[in-house]
Amino acid sequence: MKRDVEAVLRGLGIQPTIQRVIIACYVLSTDEHPSAEQVFAKVKGRVPVLSRATVYNTLNTFVEKGLLRELVLAEGNVVFDPNVGKHHHFIDDDSGRIHDVPWDAVKVANIDGLSDFEVRDYQVVMRGRRRKRRR
Amino acid sequence: MKRDVEAVLRGLGIQPTIQRVIIACYVLSTDEHPSAEQVFAKVKGRVPVLSRATVYNTLNTFVEKGLLRELVLAEGNVVFDPNVGKHHHFIDDDSGRIHDVPWDAVKVANIDGLSDFEVRDYQVVMRGRRRKRRR
DNA sequence: TCGTGTCTTAGAGTACGTCTAAATACTGAA
DNA sequence: TTCAGTATTTAGACGTACTCTAAGACACGA
Numbered sequence: 001m002k003r004d005v006e007a008v009l010r011g012l013g014i015q016p017t018i019q020r021v022i023i024a025c026y027v028l029s030t031d032e033h034p035s036a037e038q039v040f041a042k043v044k045g046r047v048p049v050l051s052r053a054t055v056y057n058t059l060n061t062f063v064e065k066g067l068l069r070e071l072v073l074a075e076g077n078v079v080f081d082p083n084v085g086k087h088h089h090f091i092d093d094d095s096g097r098i099h100d101v102p103w104d105a106v107k108v109a110n111i112d113g114l115s116d117f118e119v120r121d122y123q124v125v126m127r128g129r130r131r132k133r134r135r
Numbered sequence: 136m137k138r139d140v141e142a143v144l145r146g147l148g149i150q151p152t153i154q155r156v157i158i159a160c161y162v163l164s165t166d167e168h169p170s171a172e173q174v175f176a177k178v179k180g181r182v183p184v185l186s187r188a189t190v191y192n193t194l195n196t197f198v199e200k201g202l203l204r205e206l207v208l209a210e211g212n213v214v215f216d217p218n219v220g221k222h223h224h225f226i227d228d229d230s231g232r233i234h235d236v237p238w239d240a241v242k243v244a245n246i247d248g249l250s251d252f253e254v255r256d257y258q259v260v261m262r263g264r265r266r267k268r269r270r
Numbered sequence: 271t272c273g274t275g276t277c278t279t280a281g282a283g284t285a286c287g288t289c290t291a292a293a294t295a296c297t298g299a300a
Numbered sequence: 301t302t303c304a305g306t307a308t309t310t311a312g313a314c315g316t317a318c319t320c321t322a323a324g325a326c327a328c329g330a
Contacts, residue, residue: 015327017277037317051279056318075207076287077317090252099252107244108259114240117225120263124243128255150296152308172286186310191287211318212286 001025012065022047023058027068033079033098073098073125088124101126136160147200157182158193162203168214168233208233208260223259236261 005024009016040055062068069081088101111119140159144151161178175190197203204216223236246254
């Protein structure tokens with residue numbers, strides 16, 4: 001795991017320091033959408049010392065290099081999404097948790113028909129209740 | 136204008152104080168999507184004294200009562216939208232400005248087909264460049 | 271080994287927003 | 301009108317998320 005991550009970072013031109021590798025290991029393996037503070041809390045124990053500034057710097061670097069995507073969907077904080085492919089988002093009213101929705105699950109038509117806007121990127125943002133899994 | 140706004144506020148069960156009327160006049164007449172700080176800056180001059188807390192309280196009250204909608208789309212701050220009907224949003228890469236996109240300009244299909252989620256509300260969020268108006 | 275540039279650190283600084291306690295304004299009843 | 305109770309506003313303290321700064325640690329090539 002660590003090996004792979006190191007290679008990925010190097011491939012993006014990011015020097016794989018201990019801090020960066022550990023942060024990357026965490027954010028790339030979780031299927032949550034953690035905020036910088038959550039990352040800080042999770043990763044802090046796994047490394048001798050770690051400053052808040054490093055976490056913020058590292059996450060921002062990852063976003064710049066395309067390893068992560070930054071999402072601003074809910075109030076109060078920016079979260080990071082290891083899934084950089086095209087997909088939509090669903091936000092649970094109860095828990096506030098963000099879930100990925102596959103690109104093809106929802107169809108959007110006529111984006112190109114807008115006369116005033118040249119759309120580079122888009123997504124559907126949904127809010128509501130998560131349905132109980134039927135078994 | 137002031138008269139109308141007073142009536143609207145009263146209709147929603149909001150006591151129309153001077154501060155609230157002036158704030159409402161501003162946010163309801165702008166076609167921007169101002170943040171609380173912007174509202175504070177704009178409105179400050181028009182009333183003898185006005186505290187930051189009042190602006191935040193008032194805007195939150197307006198949202199609760201359905202006069203405004205709160206949007207969290209772009210980094211850094213919550214903005215308020217006087218257009219409470221269904222519509223989509225476009226965010227200009229260059230200026231960061233948010234533009235409304237009519238509900239019918241874009242078609243979304245299969246929202247109801249999602250098996251895991253019960254969608255209460257949704258919108259398409261687009262990013263890109265605003266096209267120069269052709270004349 | 272040395273030197274240069276990169277990275278990390280702690281803590282100060284900033285921005286946005288909420289909370290508190292006190293002062294003021296409004297309301298309805300007598 | 302007067303009064304009491306409630307609602308609203310105020311200044312400033314507080315909280316949280318995030319960025320900046322200056323100094324030290326580290327990495328790597330000559």
